[in-house]
Amino acid sequence: MKIGFVGLGQMGSGIARNLVKAGHEVHAYNRTASRAEELAADGAQVARTIADAAATGLVFTMLSDDHAVEQCVFGEDGILAALPRGGLHVSLSTISVDFSRRLAEEHAKRGQEYVASPVFGRPQFAESAQLLVVAAGPERAVQKARPLLEAIGRKLFVLGSDAPLANVLKLSGNFLIASMLEALSETFALAGKSGIEPLKCLEILNNIFQSPVYEIYGKIIAEERFEPPGFKMLLGLKDVRLALAAGEAAAVPMPLASLIRDHMISGIARGMGEIDWSAIARVVAEDAGLGTQKLKVKG
Amino acid sequence: MKIGFVGLGQMGSGIARNLVKAGHEVHAYNRTASRAEELAADGAQVARTIADAAATGLVFTMLSDDHAVEQCVFGEDGILAALPRGGLHVSLSTISVDFSRRLAEEHAKRGQEYVASPVFGRPQFAESAQLLVVAAGPERAVQKARPLLEAIGRKLFVLGSDAPLANVLKLSGNFLIASMLEALSETFALAGKSGIEPLKCLEILNNIFQSPVYEIYGKIIAEERFEPPGFKMLLGLKDVRLALAAGEAAAVPMPLASLIRDHMISGIARGMGEIDWSAIARVVAEDAGLGTQKLKVKG
C-alpha cells in the first residue's frame, strides 16, 4: 500500500519502520529531514513536503501536540489541502478531544476520512511493533486502516465510529498510569521514611498487583532512575491537562488528575520538566522532607 | 502444634480452618460462641475464654480494629495476662502502626514475643489459603510462626525484626488498592459521560495493566455490583485513616490518601458505609452529575 507518514520522532520513526517492514510504500516526512533519510536507508521514500506525503491518499501523523498537528493539517500546503477527496488521515498523536473532533469535522467537510488512532507504549514498543492501538472512526475508514494498524502493534481495539472517543480512551489510560505513579510515590515516601527498603516494599506490592506496569515503574522509582526519560514530565503534564479539559467539557470533576497536575507543575518548577514523568516521586519525597541532594537533574 | 486463635469473623474463620487442616490443635475463641462451635465441627477445640486460647503459648488474633485488639490483649484475663513468659502473640489484624508498636513493647516487657503479620486477600482467599502474608518481628519468633503462616497463604514475606513495619506495609498496600479505585472511578466517569461503554473501556485498560486487581475491581465498578460487600467502605475508611496517621507520624504528606478519605466520608454520608469500598465510584459518578437513581443502597 502506498502511504504517507508525517512525524518521525522517537515514536514515529519506529512505527514508520514497521510499516516499511510490512511491505508498504512509505513516503515519510519530517521537519528535520535527516530523520527521513535515516528511514530511507531502511526502504522508505523521502517525502519532501507534507503535501507530498498527503498526496498518497492515506497519511499517518505522529506529532507531539495539538499545535504541531494543527500546523501540519491546517497550514499552507497542509494535509487538508493536499489529501485527495476520499483520502484518509490516520492520527496517531495524543491530542485533545476537542481538537480531534475539529479534525473529524473539517475532513468530513472536504469529503475526506479521518481515524483517530492513538497508541500506548514506550518508544521501544514502537520499535518492536508491540504497541497497543486504539482506533475510532467511520467503519469503512477503520477497515481501510486496519492492516496498517495491526502491523504496528500487538493488539488493535476499535472503539466505534466517533473518532474523538479514541482520544478520550488514550487520555484515560495515561491518567491511570499517572495515578499509579502518584500512588507509588506516596507509598514509597511513607514506607521509606518508616524504614522499609523500597525494593523490598516493591517486591511485595508486585505480588499483589502482578502487573508489568507496576513492576517497570516501581523499579524506576525505587532506584530513582529518571534519566534518560522514557516520557518527559512536560509531556505527562500535557496529557493530564488534556484529560482535565476533557473532564471539564463533559462536566466530570477529576480531583486525582488535579492533584497529579499540581505535582507535575511543582516538578517542573523544581527543574524536572525534561526528566521522566515518574520523577513525580521526587516531588512527593521532597514534600516529605527527603533530601533534594539525591536528585540528579541535569543543567 | 497447639495454638490459640481469637477472632472468627469472615477472615479469621477461614484462616483458623486452614490451621486445623494443616494438622494443628487449634483452640478457637470468638465473642459470639456459635462461630467457634462451627469450627469445632471441622476439628477445632472451643476455647471458652481468651485466656484459654492464650494459655496454649502461641496465640493468633484476627480482629477488626485497634479497639477490638486492645480489649482482647489488655482487658481483664486478656492475652497479656494469660500468655506464658516466652509465649508468642501473632497479630494478623489490620491495626495502626502506633498500636502495633505498643503491643511490641508491652509483650517485650513481660518476656513475651510478638509478631505482626497482616494479610492481603478477600475472604475467599482466606478460605482457600491463598492469602499474601507479611510478617515482621524478632527473628526467632518469626521462625516459630513460619510454618503456621505458610499454611494460611500462598506466599510469606518477612520484613525484618521491627514488627510495626509489617503494619506499615499492609496499610501501604491497601492505600495502593484504594488509589486504584479512585483512579478507575474517575476514568469510568470521564469515559462513560463521553460515550464509551464501561466494560469496553475496561477491556482495553486491562490490556495495559494486565493485573488481576484491576480486572476484578474494574468489573465490579463497571457493573456497579457493590453488594454484597467484599470489604465495607467503613473498613476502607479506617485503613486510609490509619495510613494517613502513619504518614503524619513520619511527617509524610499523602494528598492522594486525603482525597480518598474525603470521598469515602462523602460515601458514608450518602449511605454507602456498609457496601463495598469500590462504591467510591458511585461518589465520583454522582459528583459528575450521574444519576443517583442507579445506586441501590439498602435501607
Add this chain to the structure above:
Amino acid sequence: MKIGFVGLGQMGSGIARNLVKAGHEVHAYNRTASRAEELAADGAQVARTIADAAATGLVFTMLSDDHAVEQCVFGEDGILAALPRGGLHVSLSTISVDFSRRLAEEHAKRGQEYVASPVFGRPQFAESAQLLVVAAGPERAVQKARPLLEAIGRKLFVLGSDAPLANVLKLSGNFLIASMLEALSETFALAGKSGIEPLKCLEILNNIFQSPVYEIYGKIIAEERFEPPGFKMLLGLKDVRLALAAGEAAAVPMPLASLIRDHMISGIARGMGEIDWSAIARVVAEDAGLGTQKLKVKG
C-alpha cells in the same frame, strides 16, 4: 473627553453611564443595539459599529471573556484596525494573562497604546461608581486613562507598566474570594451538621474577620439565596481556570484553585451553572449528605 465604549452588559452599562455623568462624550456600542439606545437616553451617543467606537481614539472594552474580546479587537473592522495610531485601548474585562499580553504586543506593533484595567465589584457597585480599579500599562497611557478610571470607581491602583500584571492581580483577587466561598462552605457544612445554626455561626465568624466580603457572602450561603446570581458559577469557573492557567505558565501549583475548580465543575454537572457561584456551598453540602431537596435550581 470623547471616548468609545464597547460592551454594555451588567457591568459595562453601569460603568459607561458613570463616564457620561462625569461629562464625557461616550460613543457606546453593544452587539444588541437596544442596550446602547437605553444609554443614549442618559446622554450617550450610539456607536453603530465597533470601528465607530474605536475611531474616537480612546476606547474601553468590557466583555465576558477572551473570545469576545478577540472578536471585537481582531475581527474585521475591529479595534486594532480602526483605532488611530497613538490611540488608546483600555480593557476592563477579566481575561487571561496570556491574551492580555498578546493585546499589549499587537497594539504596540501598530503604535497604539494598551492599558489593562480590570475591576472588582458586583453590578450594583458598577452602577454606583464604587468599583475597585486596578490598572497597568505604559505610564503615559495610564495617565491619560486616569481621570476616566477614577470616575468609575472608589479607588484606583496602578500596578506598573506591564499591562498583564493587572490581569494577574484580578485573577488573584477572584481566586481569593472563591477560596473564601469554599472555606465558608465547608465550615457551614460542619457546623450545620453538628447542630449550630448557620446565621449564629456566621455572626461569630464575622466578629473574627470583620470583613464585608465575609458578611455578604456568608449571609447568601447561610440563607441559600443563590438566585438571582450576582456572578454565575460558569463565570466563576472561567476565572479559576484562568488563574490556574496563569499559575501553570509561571510554574506555580495552586492546589486550592484546583479544588475549587473541581467543585465548580461538579456544581455545573448538578445544574448550578447559571446560579450564583457561592452555590459551591450546595456542592459541599450535598457531598456531606445534606439533602438535595433544599436546592431550588431552575429548569
Add this chain to the structure above:
Amino acid sequence: MKIGFVGLGQMGSGIARNLVKAGHEVHAYNRTASRAEELAADGAQVARTIADAAATGLVFTMLSDDHAVEQCVFGEDGILAALPRGGLHVSLSTISVDFSRRLAEEHAKRGQEYVASPVFGRPQFAESAQLLVVAAGPERAVQKARPLLEAIGRKLFVLGSDAPLANVLKLSGNFLIASMLEALSETFALAGKSGIEPLKCLEILNNIFQSPVYEIYGKIIAEERFEPPGFKMLLGLKDVRLALAAGEAAAVPMPLASLIRDHMISGIARGMGEIDWSAIARVVAEDAGLGTQKLKVKG
C-alpha cells in the same frame, strides 16, 4: 469571686491576670510553679495542686491539648475528684469535640457543671482582655461563668446548652483562618512569580476584604516574618486535625482542611514545626520552585 485557674502558658497567664484585675480571688496553678509565683506578684494566690484550684468550686483550665486536659481532669487528685458537687469547670482550651463531650458527661455524672468556652485571639489579646469568647453549656452554668468570661474578652457569644458546640465553633474559626493562609500563600506565589511585589499586591487585596485578619497575616507572609511564632505550625496542625476529626464524626468531607493538613505536615517535614503557622506560605513557595535559601529556620 473565689476561683481556681489551671494552666498559665502564653494565653492562660494573660487571662488569669485579667480575672485578678477584675477583683476575683484567683487560685492559680501551673505545672512549672514559677509562673504561678509571677502571677502572685500581681495579686493571685498560688495553688499548690490542681486539687487546691478545683476545691474553690469554680475552676478554669487553659491547656495545650486533649492529653494535657485529660491528665489534669482525670488524673489522681484531678479536677473530677476535687471539684465539689455543684461545682463548675470552665474549659478554655482548644480541644477535640469528642473529648469535650466526654468531659460534659463525666462532670454530669458527678453532679458537677461543665462549660466549654474556647477563645479566639493571639497572646497579646489575652493580655489586653480583647479575646473573642464562645461559651456553651447548661444555661445556669453559663450564667454563673458570664461575668468572668466578660472580664477576659471584648465580646462573649453563647451558643446554647450543648457544650461541645463551642468547640466545633472554635475549630471552625481556626479552620477558616488557616484557609485564608493557604489562599494568601497561593496568591503571593502566583503574583510574586509573575512579577507583582507582595506588599503592593496585599495593599490592593486589603481594599477588597477590609479585614484586620487579612491585613495582619498578609503582612507576616509578604514580609516572611514567621519568627517568633504567634501560633506554632505544630499547634495549627493539631487544630486542623481536630476539625477533620469533627468532620469525619459528622460525615462531612472537608477537602480544603485536608489540603491544609497536607501542607502543614510538609512544613513540619521541612523543619517549620516551631515557627508560625503562616509559614505554610513557605511550603507553597517552595513547591513553586522559589528558593529555600530565603527561609530562615532555627536549628
